[in-house]
Amino acid sequence: xxxxxxxxxxxxxxxxxxxxxxxxxxxxxxxxxxxxxxxxxxxxxxxxxxxxxxxxxxxxxxxxxxxxxxxxxxxxxxxxxxxxxxxxxxxxxxxxxxxxxxxxxxxxxxxxxxxxxxxxxxxxxxxxxxxxxxxxxxxxxxxxxxxxxxxxxxxxxxxx
Amino acid sequence: xxxxxxxxxxxxxxxxxxxxxxxxxxxxxxxxxxxxxxxxxxxxxxxxxxxxxxxxxxxxxxxxxxxxxxxxxxxxxxxxxxxxxxxxxxxxxxxxxxxxxxxxxxxxxxxxxxxxxxxxxxxxxxxxxxxxxxxxxxxxxxxxxxxxxxxxxxxxxxxxxxxxxxxxxxxxxxxxxxxxxxxxxxxxxxxxxxxxxxxxxxxxxxxxxxxxxxxxxxxxxxxxxxxxxxxxxxxxxxxxxxxxxxxxxxxxxxxxxxxxxxxxxxxxxxxxxxxxxxxxxxxxxxxxxxxxxxxxxxxxxxxxxxxxxxxxxxxxxxxxxxxxxxxxxxxxxxxxxxxxxxxxxxxxxxxxxxxxxxxxxxxxxxxxxxxxxxxxxxxxxxxxxxxxxxxxxxxxxxxxxxxxxxxxxxxxxxxxxxxxxxxxxxxxxxxxxxxxx
Ligand code: FES
Ligand SMILES: [Fe+2]
Numbered sequence: 001x002x003x004x005x006x007x008x009x010x011x012x013x014x015x016x017x018x019x020x021x022x023x024x025x026x027x028x029x030x031x032x033x034x035x036x037x038x039x040x041x042x043x044x045x046x047x048x049x050x051x052x053x054x055x056x057x058x059x060x061x062x063x064x065x066x067x068x069x070x071x072x073x074x075x076x077x078x079x080x081x082x083x084x085x086x087x088x089x090x091x092x093x094x095x096x097x098x099x100x101x102x103x104x105x106x107x108x109x110x111x112x113x114x115x116x117x118x119x120x121x122x123x124x125x126x127x128x129x130x131x132x133x134x135x136x137x138x139x140x141x142x143x144x145x146x147x148x149x150x151x152x153x154x155x156x157x158x159x160x
Numbered sequence: 161x162x163x164x165x166x167x168x169x170x171x172x173x174x175x176x177x178x179x180x181x182x183x184x185x186x187x188x189x190x191x192x193x194x195x196x197x198x199x200x201x202x203x204x205x206x207x208x209x210x211x212x213x214x215x216x217x218x219x220x221x222x223x224x225x226x227x228x229x230x231x232x233x234x235x236x237x238x239x240x241x242x243x244x245x246x247x248x249x250x251x252x253x254x255x256x257x258x259x260x261x262x263x264x265x266x267x268x269x270x271x272x273x274x275x276x277x278x279x280x281x282x283x284x285x286x287x288x289x290x291x292x293x294x295x296x297x298x299x300x301x302x303x304x305x306x307x308x309x310x311x312x313x314x315x316x317x318x319x320x321x322x323x324x325x326x327x328x329x330x331x332x333x334x335x336x337x338x339x340x341x342x343x344x345x346x347x348x349x350x351x352x353x354x355x356x357x358x359x360x361x362x363x364x365x366x367x368x369x370x371x372x373x374x375x376x377x378x379x380x381x382x383x384x385x386x387x388x389x390x391x392x393x394x395x396x397x398x399x400x401x402x403x404x405x406x407x408x409x410x411x412x413x414x415x416x417x418x419x420x421x422x423x424x425x426x427x428x429x430x431x432x433x434x435x436x437x438x439x440x441x442x443x444x445x446x447x448x449x450x451x452x453x454x455x456x457x458x459x460x461x462x463x464x465x466x467x468x469x470x471x472x473x474x475x476x477x478x479x480x481x482x483x484x485x486x487x488x489x490x491x492x493x494x495x496x497x498x499x500x501x502x503x504x505x506x507x508x509x510x511x512x513x514x515x516x517x518x519x520x521x522x523x524x525x526x527x528x529x530x531x532x533x534x535x536x537x538x539x540x541x542x543x544x545x546x547x548x549x550x551x552x553x554x555x556x557x558x559x560x561x562x563x564x565x566x567x568x569x570x571x572x573x574x575x576x577x578x579x580x581x582x583x584x585x586x587x588x589x590x591x592x593x594x595x596x597x
Contacts, residue, residue, distance in 0.1 A: 040530065042354050051513060053354045053505065053520040055530040061391065062404055068387045069532055075383035077539035152357035152500055153529035155538055 003098050004137060010091045012137050013105050013128055017086035020159050025067040028159070032060050033131060033138035040144045040160065055149070055156070066159075077157065082115040084158045091128070101132030102140075111160045123147045124160055164189050168597045175590045177567065178559040178583055182548040185363040185556075191496040193593065198477060199224030200320040201592045203329050205479045205490060206230050208506070209238050209313045210350040211257060216275055218264075219257045223319060224493060228305060229253060230315055233275045234262070240305040240317045241277045246298040264302065277302035312341045313349055322596045324428070332571055333430035336473035340483035342465045344508035345456035349486070352507035353520040358529045360501055362541035364478055364493040365585075367501060370537060371472040371480040371489075372433050372581040374418035375560070377411040380540055384532040385411035403444075407522050410439035411533070421471065421576040427569050429476025429588025431581035435573055438471035440484040446514045474581065476588050486519045489527065497545055503527035558582050 019028040039049060040056040049057045058066070069075050087110045095104040107126045112119060129141040144160045164170050164187070171193070174181040183190050204223045211219045212232040219230045220243060227243040229252065243251055245266040252264050263280050264273045272280040279301035282288065293299055307318040309326040314337055316326065323329065341347055360367065370376070377385065388408040422435030453462035473481045478491040486506040491499055505519045526533045561578035569587060574580050
C-alpha cells in the first residue's frame with residue numbers, strides 16, 4: 001500500500017472542492033468509497049445521524065440520485081442551474097493511521113451558492129475521513145458542519 | 161390605501177365557489193388582516209406537551225405573527241402566554257426552549273412572573289403606591305392566551321373570544337391525531353429527532369394547499385422521485401430495496417393511484433388525503449412492532465389502527481400531520497410572500513427505534529432545505545408567487561371535481577384528485593376572516 005504524504009491528502013481535499021465548483025459531479029462521485037457517506041448535521045456537535053435528523057446523510061446511491069437529477073430535463077429548480085464556489089483554508093491533517101490507511105482532515109471553508117439574482121454565503125467546517133481503497137484514496141465520510149446549521153435556510157441545491 | 165380594511169364585502173368577494181382572487185396570496189393588507197382575524201379566530205397549533213415535560217419548562221413559538229410561550233406551570237397545566245413584558249415590552253425569553261424554574265424574570269428591570277403569567281414581584285414597589293398600578297394592565301403580568309386546549313398532547317390555542325369551541329372547530333378531524341397517538345403501544349408521543357426549518361419565499365397558503373394536491377407529485381417530483389426510480393433500476397438484481405427508495409419512489413404513483421386513495425373533507429377547513437390507502441401504505445414492516453401493538457390493543461383494534469394510512473391531514477389554518485410517519489409540519493406566516501416551514505417528528509413511545517429512524521429519514525429526504533423533493537416544490541411556489549402579479553388574469557382556478565352543493569360544508573369523501581379540500585380551506589378562510597370584521 002502506498003503511504004500518502006500530508007501534501008497528497010491536502011491536494012485530495014482541494015481537488016474535491018474544485019470538482020464540485022466545476023460541476024464535474026461524476027468525477028466527484030468517484031472520489032467516494034462504495035460505502036462512503038456525505039453527512040451534513042442539523043444540530044451543533046451532532047453525534048447521531050440515525051435518530052436525529054440531518055440536513056443530509058447520504059450514501060452513494062442517494063448522492064448518485066442527486067447528480068442524475070441535476071442533469072434532468074424536468075429538473076425545474078435547476079432551470080437555470082445553480083453555481084457554487086468554495087474558498088478553503090489550508091486543510092489540516094488531524095489524524096494519520098498509515099497501518100490501516102485512514103486519514104482525517106479538517107478544513108474551514110466559505111461556500112457560496114448562487115442562482116438567478118440570489119447569492120448565499122455559508123461558513124462551514126469540512127471533516128474528511130479518507131481511506132485507501134482499490135489503489136486510491138477515497139472518501140469514507142465527508143462531514144460538513146455549517147456554522148449556523150440550525151438556522152432556517154432556503155434551498156441549498158449543490159454540495160458544500 | 162385600504163382596499164380591504166373595513167370592507168367586509170371586498171374580503172368576501174375574494175373567494176368564489178371554485179376560484180380565489182390572487183390578492184389572498186400577494187396582498188400585504190390581506191396578510192395583515194389574516195393576522196388580526198383568521199389567526200385569532202381559529203385554534204392554532206402551538207406545540208406538543210412533551211416539549212415541556214417538567215414544571216418551569218417553556219417553549220417559544222408564535223400564533224400567526226404573535227410571539228407566545230408555551231409553559232408548564234407548577235399545577236401541571238400547560239399555559240400559553242404572550243411573550244412580552246408588561247412593563248416595557250421586552251421579550252421575556254429569546255431562547256427557543258428551556259427551564260425557567262419557579263418564575264420568569266424580565267432581564268430589563270427584574271419584574272418577575274409565575275409560570276402561569278401572574279405577576280410575582282416588582283422591585284422598588286413603593287414607587288407605584290399612588291400610581292394606580294393595581295388597576296393597570298401591567299399588574300396582570302404576562303397575559304395568557306385565554307383559550308388553550310391540550311388534546312392528547314397537542315396544544316392548540318385561540319386568541320380571540322370569537323369562533324367555535326375546540327370540539328366544534330375540529331370535529332371529526334381529531335381522528336387523525338388519535339390515529340397517530342394510538343400507533344404507540346402506550347398511546348403516547350414524544351417530540352424527537354430535531355426540527356427542520358425551511359424558509360419559503362411564498363405565501364403560507366400555497367403550502368397548505370399543496371398538502372392535498374395529488375395532481376402534482378408525478379409531475380413536479382419527476383425530477384427527484386422519477387430519477388430515484390430510474391437509478392434504482394440499475395441496481396444489481398436481488399439488491400434489497402433501501403428505506404430511502406421506499407420513501408421516494410411512491411411519489412411517482414400514477415393518477416389512478418391518487419384518484420383511488422380518496423380525500424375526506426371536514427367542516428371548518430380540515431381534511432385529509434389517503435382515505436383507503438396512501439403512498440405510505442407499502443413500507444416494509446418493522447420487526448416486532450405489530451406484535452407489540454396486538455399485545456397492547458388486541459389484534460383487531462391493532463390492525464384497525466395500523467391499516468389506517470392517512471397521507472396528509474390538514475388542520476386548518478396552518479398545520480399538516482402525517483399519522484403513519486409521525487410527522488407534523490407547521491406553515492408559519494411571516495409576510496404575504498414569506499413562510500417559515502417547521503417539520504417536527506415524534507417518537508412513538510415504547511415502539512421500536514426503527515420507526516423513529518424512518519420518520520427522521522423521511523423528514524430529511526422530503527422536508528429539509530437540502531431536500532430534492534423540497535427543491536421541486538419550492539420552485540413551484542416561488543414561480544406562483546411571481547406569476548400571480550400578472551394583472552391579465554387575477555384568479556386562481558380550483559375547479560377540479562367541483563361538486564355542486566359542496567358549499568354546505570358537511571363531512572364528505574371524494575375522489576383523491578379533487579380540489580375540494582382546497583375549496584374547503586378557502587370557505588373556512590372566508591368564514592374566520594370575516595367573523596370578527
Ligand atoms: S421591561 Fe421588563 S421589567 Fe422592565
Ligand atoms: Fe410536493
